[in-house]
Structure formats: structure tokens, C-alpha cells
Amino acid sequence: MSSVKQLVESGCIASIPSKYVFTRSLDETPTLPQPEAIIPVIDFSLLTSGNAEQRTKAIKDLGKACREWGFFMIINHNVPEKLMKDMISGSQSFFDLREEEKQEYAGKALFDPIRWGTSFNATADETFFWRDYLKIHVHPHFNVNALTKPAGFSEVIQEYCKQTRELAGELLRGISKSLGLEEIYIEKKMNKESGPHELMAINLYPPCPQPDVAMGLPPHTDHGFITLLMQNELCGLQVLYNGNWVSINPFPNSFLVNIGDHMEILTNGKHKSVVHRALVNNKATRISIGTAHGPTLDTVVSPAPEFVDYKTHPPLYRGIKYRDYMQLQQSNQLNGKSCLDRIRI
Numbered sequence: 001m002s003s004v005k006q007l008v009e010s011g012c013i014a015s016i017p018s019k020y021v022f023t024r025s026l027d028e029t030p031t032l033p034q035p036e037a038i039i040p041v042i043d044f045s046l047l048t049s050g051n052a053e054q055r056t057k058a059i060k061d062l063g064k065a066c067r068e069w070g071f072f073m074i075i076n077h078n079v080p081e082k083l084m085k086d087m088i089s090g091s092q093s094f095f096d097l098r099e100e101e102k103q104e105y106a107g108k109a110l111f112d113p114i115r116w117g118t119s120f121n122a123t124a125d126e127t128f129f130w131r132d133y134l135k136i137h138v139h140p141h142f143n144v145n146a147l148t149k150p151a152g153f154s155e156v157i158q159e160y161c162k163q164t165r166e167l168a169g170e171l172l173r174g175i176s177k178s179l180g181l182e183e184i185y186i187e188k189k190m191n192k193e194s195g196p197h198e199l200m201a202i203n204l205y206p207p208c209p210q211p212d213v214a215m216g217l218p219p220h221t222d223h224g225f226i227t228l229l230m231q232n233e234l235c236g237l238q239v240l241y242n243g244n245w246v247s248i249n250p251f252p253n254s255f256l257v258n259i260g261d262h263m264e265i266l267t268n269g270k271h272k273s274v275v276h277r278a279l280v281n282n283k284a285t286r287i288s289i290g291t292a293h294g295p296t297l298d299t300v301v302s303p304a305p306e307f308v309d310y311k312t313h314p315p316l317y318r319g320i321k322y323r324d325y326m327q328l329q330q331s332n333q334l335n336g337k338s339c340l341d342r343i344r345i
């Protein structure tokens with residue numbers, strides 16, 4: 001396997017190999033000029049505020065962001081800035097290891113604990129994406145000894161996951177409340193007691209000589225209930241909003257949150273998963289770190305009774321085990337909402 005990083009470092013390439021040329025359709029969805037799309041910003045300190053009025057307002061805003069965008073930014077959270085920076089520098093150091101050192105994690109299967117690779121599914125992708133990745137199943141079982149290099153990175157990941165798990169839990173409780181349900185409704189559906197599943201994807205997008213021709217990650221939605229995403233200072237993420245691409249320029253020290261397919265399934269389409277993609281640039285390496293928070297692998301997620309009315313709003317999706325859904329996504333091309341479409345009734 002040749003990584004994009006190795007390709008870039010192997011010499012001065014002026015144009016990208018043909019297998020990376022991503023054909024954009026002629027009726028390409030337009031990208032909105034910046035000031036026209038103000039993405040929702042949720043102040044986490046208000047969501048957890050002791051002031052009932054402030055909390056109620058934050059929960060209402062959260063519900064609106066989930067309904068209208070399926071995407072929002074979180075500010076004033078409790079995850080230390082240094083920990084987020086250490087995640088970025090640890091990730092960079094991992095990808096900077098010699099290719100032979102990373103090979104230990106190459107060619108692994110979807111449910112192997114740690115997997116290093118390139119594109120999305122390099123054995124099946126017709127077009128390669130300009131992205132290398134490190135994927136780690138960080139919960140419920142994360143073996144700190146499984147990732148020995150770079151030194152100390154495992155411990156940083158472990159602490160980061162502990163902190164972001166709390167953040168995700170608070171968001172899921174807020175989303176449950178915003179849906180008029182008991183606070184722990186979604187967490188119960190995740191089988192929280194037996195340890196919900198968390199898959200972390202660390203994405204590395206090296207500088208690309210032809211950024212308009214290549215694609216970091218094509219339009220897709222994420223599996224799981226929500227994904228928490230952070231990045232280094234380089235932008236590239238776009239989300240689909242009202243038929244337009246919106247470029248996301250997050251505030252420093254913030255998190256981005258996507259609604260995933262399992263939230264859409266559970267709420268029978270009330271909260272829709274958001275289509276997003278990652279563009280590349282020709283200036284510097286972009287790193288993003290996304291963690292999908294889903295139920296336990298054996299949980300079957302289906303539309304919950306609270307969102308189903310057999311006369312007016314019957315179930316829109318058939319129930320499927322989280323494990324099988326991930327497998328379904330992995331074994332097909334990453335393409336918009338095509339995975340969710342496979343279980344649509």
C-alpha cells in the first residue's frame with residue numbers, strides 16, 4: 001500500500017496520478033459564499049448551566065441545530081486545549097513514522113483494533129481519495145499497549161476519549177431533552193451500561209498539487225448517533241445545507257458535531273444525518289480527528305416507537321445491528337446517503 005504522504009514525499013509531483021482524479025458532476029452543487037451561511041454555535045457552558053432558563057434555551061437551540069442543519073459547532077466545552085493540541089501533534093508524529101513502522105497496522109479488517117490505511121477502502125475504491133487514516137476502536141476496549149509509537153500517544157488518546165465521551169454524553173442528553181424525551185433516552189438506546197461503541201478516525205490530507213481535481217473524502221454521512229470532530233488550523237470540511245455546500249471554518253479550540261445515520265434511524269427521520277465532504281488544499285497538511293459515538297456493536301437500532309405512527313408516519317428504516325451497518329458502509333463505495341438508502345423501507 002502506498003500512502004498519499006509517501007506519494008507526496010517521493011518527489012516533486014506537479015500533477016496527481018490518474019487514480020486520484022475525482023470526477024465532479026457537471027451539475028456540481030454550488031458552494032455558498034461565506035457570510036451567507038452562519039452555522040449554529042452551541043455554547044456548552046450554557047447547556048450545562050445551573051441556570052434553568054439558560055439551559056432550556058441552549059437545549060432549544062441544540063434541537064433547532066439538529067433539525068435544521070444536522071451539524072453545529074461547540075464552544076466553551078471542558079476539553080483542555082492542550083489535550084486537543086497534543087492529539088494533533090501525536091497524530092502528526094504517528095504519520096511521520098517510517099512507512100515500515102506503520103505497516104504493522106496496515107491491511108487490517110474493519111473490526112481490528114487499530115488500522116492504518118489510505119483512501120476509504122483501498123481494495124475497492126475506483127477513485128482514490130487524497131487521504132491517509134488511522135482508525136482506532138477506542139471504546140469499549142482500548143488497549144493502550146497496542147499503539148506503542150509515537151511514545152505517549154496512546155495515553156493522550158485515552159485521556160482525550162475520556163473527556164470527549166463526557167462531552168458526547170452531555171450532548172446526547174441535551175438532544176434527548178430537545179426531543180421531549182427523558183434525558184437518558186438516547187444513552188439507553190445505546191446500551192450505555194455495556195459500553196457504547198466509539199470509532200476514532202484520524203485523517204491526514206497532505207498538500208495536493210491539484211486540489212480542485214482530487215477529493216479528500218467524498219460526500220458521505222457518518223454511522224453512529226453523533227460524530228465529534230476537531231482539526232488543525234487548516235479548513236477543508238464542507239457540509240450540505242439547503243442544497244448548497246457550506247465551507248466550515250471552525251473557531252480555534254472548538255468541536256464540530258455531525259448528526260449520524262443512527263440518529264436519523266432512531267428518530268425515524270426527524271433528525272437527519274448530514275452529508276459532508278473533505279476538500280484538500282495545496283498549501284499544507286490538514287489533520288482532522290473524528291469520533292463516531294454509536295451503540296454497542298450488537299445493538300439493533302430501529303425507529304423508536306415515539307417517532308412512529310403507523311397511519312401517518314410509518315417506520316422509514318428497517319432495524320439493523322450497528323456492527324452490520326458499519327460492515328455495509330465499509331464494503332460499499334462511500335457515496336452520499338447510499339448506505340442509509342439500503343435500509344430504507
Ligand SMILES: O=C(O)CCC(=O)C(=O)O
Pocket residue numbers: 201203217222229231236237276277278288290
Ligand atoms: O476531515 C474532515 O473534516 C471530515 C472527516 C470525516 O468526514 C470523517 O472522518 O468521516
Ligand SMILES: [Fe+2]
Pocket residue numbers: 220221222276290
Ligand atoms: Fe464523515
